[in-house]
Amino acid sequence: xxxxxxxxxxxxxxxxxxxxxxxxxxxxxxxxxxxxxxxxxxxxxxxxxxxxxxxxxxxxxxxxxxxxxxxxxxxxxxxxxxxxxxxxxxxxxxxxxxxxxxxxxxxxxxxxxxxxxxxxxxxxxxxxxxxxxxxxxxxxxxxxxxxxxxxxxxxxxxxxxxxxxxxxxxxxxxxxxxxxxxxxxxxxxxxxxxxxxxxxxxxxxxxxxxxxxxxxxxxxxxxx
Amino acid sequence: xxxxxxxxxxxxxxxxxxxxxxxxxxxxxxxxxxxxxxxxxxxxxxxxxxxxxxxxxxxxxxxxxxxxxxxxxxxxxxxxxxxxxxxxxxxxxxxxxxxxxxxxxxxxxxxxxxxxxxxxxxxxxxxxxxxxxxxxxxxxxxxxxxxxxxxxxxxxxxxxxxxxxxxxxxxxxxxxxxxxxxxxxxxxxxxxxxxxxxxxxxxxxxxxxxxxxxxxxxxxxxxxxxxxxxxxxxxxxxxxxxxxxxxxxxxxxxxxxxxxxxxxxxxxxxxxxx
Numbered sequence: 326x327x328x329x330x331x332x333x334x335x336x337x338x339x340x341x342x343x344x345x346x347x348x349x350x351x352x353x354x355x356x357x358x359x360x361x362x363x364x365x366x367x368x369x370x371x372x373x374x375x376x377x378x379x380x381x382x383x384x385x386x387x388x389x390x391x392x393x394x395x396x397x398x399x400x401x402x403x404x405x406x407x408x409x410x411x412x413x414x415x416x417x418x419x420x421x422x423x424x425x426x427x428x429x430x431x432x433x434x435x436x437x438x439x440x441x442x443x444x445x446x447x448x449x450x451x452x453x454x455x456x457x458x459x460x461x462x463x464x465x466x467x468x469x470x471x472x473x474x475x476x477x478x479x480x481x482x483x484x485x486x487x488x489x490x491x492x493x494x495x496x497x498x499x500x501x502x503x504x505x506x507x508x509x510x511x512x513x514x515x516x517x518x519x520x521x522x523x524x525x526x527x528x529x530x531x532x533x534x535x536x537x538x539x540x541x542x543x544x545x546x547x548x549x
Numbered sequence: 550x551x552x553x554x555x556x557x558x559x560x561x562x563x564x565x566x567x568x569x570x571x572x573x574x575x576x577x578x579x580x581x582x583x584x585x586x587x588x589x590x591x592x593x594x595x596x597x598x599x600x601x602x603x604x605x606x607x608x609x610x611x612x613x614x615x616x617x618x619x620x621x622x623x624x625x626x627x628x629x630x631x632x633x634x635x636x637x638x639x640x641x642x643x644x645x646x647x648x649x650x651x652x653x654x655x656x657x658x659x660x661x662x663x664x665x666x667x668x669x670x671x672x673x674x675x676x677x678x679x680x681x682x683x684x685x686x687x688x689x690x691x692x693x694x695x696x697x698x699x700x701x702x703x704x705x706x707x708x709x710x711x712x713x714x715x716x717x718x719x720x721x722x723x724x725x726x727x728x729x730x731x732x733x734x735x736x737x738x739x740x741x742x743x744x745x746x747x748x749x750x751x752x753x754x755x756x757x758x759x760x761x762x763x764x765x766x767x768x769x770x771x772x773x774x775x776x777x778x779x780x781x782x783x784x785x786x787x788x789x790x791x792x793x794x795x796x797x798x799x800x801x802x803x804x805x806x807x808x809x810x811x812x813x814x815x816x817x818x819x820x821x822x823x
Binding site for chain 2: 414496504510
């Protein structure tokens with residue numbers, strides 16, 4: 326009763342699965358950009374604004390870091406329609422990923438802001454730099470260099486996270502793998518193929534991020 | 550350097566695939582082994598009431614658990630129920646985590662390439678599940694732009710609908726509760742699936758929605774069987790005889806009426822030849 330691998334049964338679905346990988350890429354890219362924007366606003370609020378104003382950002386981070394992403398998306402997808410707000414599957418998952426990533430990236434970016442030493446800010450002030458000039462020439466170059474590797478890792482994690490979208494009817498890589506599995510029942514072959522696709526997605530992303538890091542910040546990052 | 554790291558990453562993957570290719574992942578338990586172990590493991594899907602569901606004590610009850618209990622009683626072994634879902638039920642059998650899979654296992658030639666089926670346990674009757682306000686009355690109403698159908702991933706009606714209603718948009722969700730909720734909330738207009746259980750479930754869970762069930766005999770009747778590991782003939786032969794007995798003494802029909810609240814729409818033609 327040995328199981329015999331039959332790659333021929335799933336190979337016709339190769340391009341179908343690759344199309345799903347593109348949807349996963351789209352979700353992870355847009356979700357990350359959204360999360361980055363949220364994280365930047367929050368981290369700025371936490372770092373630069375007085376304590377009271379930072380409290381909202383703090384509450385946001387605590388809430389989203391301590392509840393599972395799946396539950397958050399369930400709330401957006403099935404909870405909000407009960408209040409009359411019907412959001413499409415792709416948008417709902419995208420909002421969920423962006424909100425969740427926003428919380429993680431807030432912490433990362435806040436760490437980056439904190440890495441700029443007080444003395445350097447004083448020095449900038451002594452040189453007569455404006456607030457904008459200080460931000461542009463002193464703070465941002467250091468923050469970017471400090472947080473870039475962490476952001477790259479976070480992006481890779483988002484790529485994996487997109488597999489959750491299959492639960493909400495989005496035909497991305499995992500969802501399509503499930504569909505092929507249901508048609509062929511070749512679970513080992515289908516999910517191996519999907520795994521290889523995910524590895525491809527993340528290796529290409531890692532390589533591009535490493536190249537960009539080297540060009541922009543002279544960072545030496547490992548791809549594998 | 551890169552090449553060495555790449556090989557570090559790919560070696561386990563290749564090794565895993567080689568292992569899968571050479572060694573069987575698991576051997577299914579034969580009839581003798583089940584009798585010797587004194588236990589039979591049956592996979593049921595507790596998200597498909599009244600086929601199977603969790604009761605107040607968190608035990609799995611329903612049509613399938615009681616039928617499984619009748620089979621275990623004939624075998625004289627202890628019954629262990631294992632909850633399985635629609636997409637993972639067949640891998641559970643293939644990996645020898647269960648001996649028998651239930652959960653409305655429709656018999657198809659594609660599936661029979663991977664697992665074996667016993668004689669039919671019951672018929673499955675299909676129809677359109679929709680809300681009263683959608684204006685849908687027949688299959689032809691589904692093949693239109695602007696119609697969103699919702700189906701459960703990995704179920705048997707998906708390829709049928711892709712042929713019959715190519716213009717409709719299809720949303721695939723993970724389980725039947727999500728499917729029903731999507732129709733109730735207006736995310737989708739209709740679903741084509743088994744209607745045997747629909748009445749029981751929908752009015753209980755979404756009583757506020759006005760549901761409409763439209764039988765579609767033109768889609769044919771499928772036969773739901775017990776699924777077992779490919780080549781496990783000792784178990785299959787035994788189960789065929791046991792099911793023949795349970796059909797002829799009326800146990801199957803009695804359990805059906807007890808749990809579904811009405812007779813089986815299409816009776817299983819029982820024959821002593823199989």
